[in-house]
Structure formats: C-alpha cells, structure tokens
C-alpha cells in the first residue's frame with residue numbers, strides 16, 4: 499500500500515522503500531532510513547523555531563496528531579537548527595538487506611583538498627594531547643575535512659543510491675538544507691552507524707559508539723581486529739566516557755534506565771566500532787524525541803569530556819566550523835516519537851562542491867598517526883559514494 503498524505507493529517511502509509519528512495523531528488527525534500535523504517539518527505543508546509551523543542555512540539559500539536567518535523571541539528575547547540583514541517587510524508591519499511599540495484603553513477607571528476615593537510619591534522623592531535631597532559635581535558639574529538647571541487651555540478655542522487663547499495667542497514671539520510679545560493683539545492687547526505695536517540699511511545703533508545711578499528715578484507719584478520727578492539731583498554735576507556743555521559747544526561751528525564759556493563763561490537767562496511775545500547779522509559783508526554791536528543795547532544799562521541807573544555811578545544815584547534823557535521827538528523831512528531839541520528843560519514847553537496855568530514859576521539863593514549871589513519875577510513879564512506887580515491 500502506498501499513501502502520500504498531508505503531514506498534518508492523514509495516517510502515514512507504508513510504501514516500497516526502494517521506490518521511495520528512488521523518488522528522492524535534491525531540493526525536493528528529505529530521506530531517512532534505518533532499522534526501524536524509511537521516511538521520505540516532500541516540500542515545506544512551514545518552518546519551525548530553530549531549536550526550541552517546546553515550541554516545536556506545540557506547533558506540531560496544533561497541526562494535528564500525525565504532524566512531523568524533520569531536519570538537522572548543528573554540532574554547536576548554540577547555532578540554529580534547521581527544522582521544517584514537510585507538506586507530504588511517506589513511510590516505508592526499512593531498506594534492510596533490500597538490494598538497491600541500478601546505475602551507481604560515474605565517478606565524480608575533480609580535485610579534493612584536505613583541510614587541514616594530513617601532517618597538520620597530526621599536529622592538531624598532538625596539541626590535544628598536550629592540553630590533556632596539562633589537565634582539565636579527558637577526551638576530545640577532532641575532525642578534518644575534504645573539500646571536493648568537481649568539474650561540474652555534483653549529482654547527489656547516485657551518491658545516495660551508492661551509499662544505500664553499500665550499506666542498506668546504516669542510518670541513511672539526505673536532508674534538504676536551506677540553499678546558500680538561490681536555485682542551488684544544498685543537501686547533507688550520509689550513511690551513519692550511530693543512533694543518538696529514538697523515542698517510540700514510552701521506549702527510549704540511545705546507541706553511542708566510540709572506539710574504532712579498520713576492517714580487513716581477509717575474514718580471519720577482520721575477526722582478529724574486531725576482537726582486538728573489544729579488548730583494547732584505550733578504546734574501552736574512550737567508549738566508557740561516552741556511555742557515562744549519555745547515562746548521566748538521560749537519567750533526570752527518563753525512568754528505568756538500563757545501561758549494559760560492557761560494550762559490544764558493531765560493523766560498517768569499513769569499520770568496527772564499540773557500541774552500547776542504552777534503554778529507558780519516557781513517562782512525560784511533553785518530553786519529545788527532540789527534547790531527549792537535545793539533552794544528550796553533543797555527546798562525547800563527537801565532542802568530549804568535560805564537554806565545555808572539549809568544545810573550547812574543538813573551536814580553537816579545528817580550522818573550520820563543523821556546521822551540521824557531528825550534529826544530528828532526523829524527525830520528531832506531535833506524539834513525541836522520533837529518531838535522531840548522528841550526522842557522521844556524511845558530506846554536504848552544493849553545486850560543484852562536496853565537503854566531507856571525519857573525526858576521531860582523542861584520549862591520552864592516542865597516537866597522531868593512528869588517528870589520522872582512522873579519519874582516512876571514515877572518509878571512505880563518502881569518497882566511495884563519489885567514486886573518488888583520495889583520502
């Protein structure tokens with residue numbers, strides 16, 4: 499069954515996820531998919547107050563029970579979120595293992611400029627280690643970017659399909675952002691492995707990831723790397739800082755918080771990660787998924803510990819503004835349900851430019867060359883979707 503319905507009213511229908519994915523074009527709306535289902539939005543019924551979760555929930559309730567807001571939260575909680583109520587919303591099953599066949603698109607021709615140069619990123623990590631040694635900082639996530647300038651306009655459609663083909667089980671997204679140049683759509687798209695927070699009825703789930711190792715094409719070596727990650731004291735420490743922060747910030751706003759004592763392994767096509775699924779019960783109907791996501795964000799998976807010192811270090815050390823990278827993308831509805839995914843393994847496409855980013859958690863046991871290599875593997879998700887070799 500397929501239904502296209504005004505977001506503010508009719509119940510949401512269940513469509514074919516691949517057909518819905520194929521219907522997405524830049525500037526037409528947004529796409530989200532994950533293990534719980536797929537969501538395709540079209541048009542903009544109304545914009546929403548940037549970042550005020552109370553006001554967003556009030557607006558949605560005024561529009562009706564099925565009203566949904568979609569968009570992106572920036573890394574910096576003080577910067578403006580981009581949230582809209584779409585004109586139409588269609589829901590579908592998860593892409594899951596569904597094969598997204600079809601033309602992948604030809605590789606993008608152009609140049610990729612690292613920001614900063616690889617050696618300068620290693621120097622950034624060394625600077626973070628020096629700050630940690632001086633005291634007052636336990637973990638900080640430092641990112642680098644690649645600015646791709648193509649020979650012509652970059653088509654985000656084959657990129658989204660290629661991301662879906664390579665990892666249909668990821669949290670896949672293509673979010674329409676306000677254009678910086680009239681007539682040129684601006685899209686944040688990616689295939690993230692990390693759920694910041696979801697709320698469905700009373701069930702609240704967060705799935706912080708931190709601690710990473712590159713996969714290997716040799717199955718035996720691949721398994722060994724996963725096991726080594728699970729046993730690594732450095733990565734367990736880096737991970738534990740994130741889980742403790744998520745638990746501490748959720749505790750005051752939920753009931754029955756369940757935090758597993760030890761992490762497990764999850765994998766993407768390119769990386770192993772340490773993962774912990776935190777569960778809880780939401781009892782307050784005025785605490786929406788957006789409220790809960792904002793209570794957690796930015797977690798130490800993308801910022802650091804203590805948060806304020808890490809945020810200052812990021813602002814002082816990184817040579818760019820992260821914008822929506824390491825923010826969150828997703829949706830929240832009038833019932834308070836919603837899903838917010840970390841904006842990772844992503845890039846922003848606009849005209850002939852694509853900016854991609856990747857970061858790594860730095861703790862005192864980190865080594866600059868290893869963190870540079872880790873960010874290189876993380877950049878591959880988008881580079882592969884672009885058909886580019888550079889890292």
Ligand SMILES: C=C(O[C@@H]1C=C(C(=O)O)C=C[C@H]1O)C(=O)O
Nearest residue numbers: 708709710799842856857858859
């Ligand atoms: C910052 C990124 O990833 C985050 C950092 C991780 C780490 O440091 O091990 C792992 C997963 C993410 O929480 C990124 O992909 O850019």
